Amino acid sequence: xxxxxxxxxxxxxxxxxxxxxxxxxxxxxxxxxxxxxxxxxxxxxxxxxxxxxxxxxxxxxxxxxxxxxxxxxxxxxxxxxxxxxxxxxxxxxxxxxxxxxxxxxxxxxxxxxxxxxxxxxxxxxxxxxxxxxxxxxxxxxxxxxxxxxxxxxxxxxxxxxxxxxxxxxxxxxxxxxxxxxxxxxx
Amino acid sequence: xxxxxxxxxxxxxxxxxxxxxxxxxxxxxxxxxxxxxxxxxxxxxxxxxxxxxxxxxxxxxxxxxxxxxxxxxxxxxxxxxxxxxxxxxxxxxxxxxxxxxxxxxxxxxxxxxxxxxxxxxxxxxxxxxxxxxxxxxxxxxxxxxxxxxxxxxxxxxxxxxxxxxxxxxxxxxxxxxxxxxxxxxxxxxxxx
Numbered sequence: 001x002x003x004x005x006x007x008x009x010x011x012x013x014x015x016x017x018x019x020x021x022x023x024x025x026x027x028x029x030x031x032x033x034x035x036x037x038x039x040x041x042x043x044x045x046x047x048x049x050x051x052x053x054x055x056x057x058x059x060x061x062x063x064x065x066x067x068x069x070x071x072x073x074x075x076x077x078x079x080x081x082x083x084x085x086x087x088x089x090x091x092x093x094x095x096x097x098x099x100x101x102x103x104x105x106x107x108x109x110x111x112x113x114x115x116x117x118x119x120x121x122x123x124x125x126x127x128x129x130x131x132x133x134x135x136x137x138x139x140x141x142x143x144x145x146x147x148x149x150x151x152x153x154x155x156x157x158x159x160x161x162x163x164x165x166x167x168x169x170x171x172x173x174x175x176x177x178x179x180x181x182x183x184x185x186x
Numbered sequence: 187x188x189x190x191x192x193x194x195x196x197x198x199x200x201x202x203x204x205x206x207x208x209x210x211x212x213x214x215x216x217x218x219x220x221x222x223x224x225x226x227x228x229x230x231x232x233x234x235x236x237x238x239x240x241x242x243x244x245x246x247x248x249x250x251x252x253x254x255x256x257x258x259x260x261x262x263x264x265x266x267x268x269x270x271x272x273x274x275x276x277x278x279x280x281x282x283x284x285x286x287x288x289x290x291x292x293x294x295x296x297x298x299x300x301x302x303x304x305x306x307x308x309x310x311x312x313x314x315x316x317x318x319x320x321x322x323x324x325x326x327x328x329x330x331x332x333x334x335x336x337x338x339x340x341x342x343x344x345x346x347x348x349x350x351x352x353x354x355x356x357x358x359x360x361x362x363x364x365x366x367x368x369x370x371x372x373x374x375x376x377x378x
Contacts, residue, residue: 040249152340
């Protein structure tokens, strides 16, 4: 009988203890970019925010492009409060995966992935993630066209002021001696 | 001066001047988007994806969904098409050139819109890509498109506002300053 009780009760007791024991802190990790986000612009960094204090020195946060190449800029993320931030250098549009393995100050551990998509290619020649600032040269063709556009507008405005409505364009172009009233509309 | 009836005739007659002004507002708004975008890229040194013009700064989805610039493109195309009959002579030729170029510009934006909406990118691209974008970067390309549409359009407007007598005789509006009664036929011009 005692043997039977042990066989039946022991698993029940152990199961109950396990079920009723406080669960580890919820892994309610929030990422920025959010999981599944489709971004118009490539982010300069990704941030993971936890409900517990992470230990940056014992954690890894990597960002991988669609073909598996890392685009993260640093070997170790930077901690700020409950967040870990990893700078990234994304050179082209595509799908990206944040892969993380995080140790917490309370001894816990969490790992997982988050995905996001970048819809638009950053500027040709790379992103500003490396320098923190992108310098673009003014496109000479575009600049010239814009100047031409402005000149056309200026010339047209000037001509509109110079040639008031009702002026006879034909007579205006003729020598004064040849200007006749019959050039005008009937 | 020709006389017509119907909505199209009124647009190109009594309301041609008003419609041209409305069209100019659309054109200026569209230019503002592109000029601000150019400023954001070349002066503020923003990454191109973050240079979203005016409305795109407040509603980025307008840019990412391609609706903003497609909207401008289709509205401009409609205006250019509807207002064409109001022009005559040289101005009609220039307006027609602007219309033809805007038609192709609109096709390019339609391709971008379709790709953005379906998520299927053409030409092996990872982002919506138009035909001419295969050789010219997008921002520069659309500055070019807007210029080559804008310049003949402005020339057409000037020639429309300052027509020759023969051209004036063939318009149905008073944009050139004529004070015309639109209910009364006007004698056709005869030149000496």
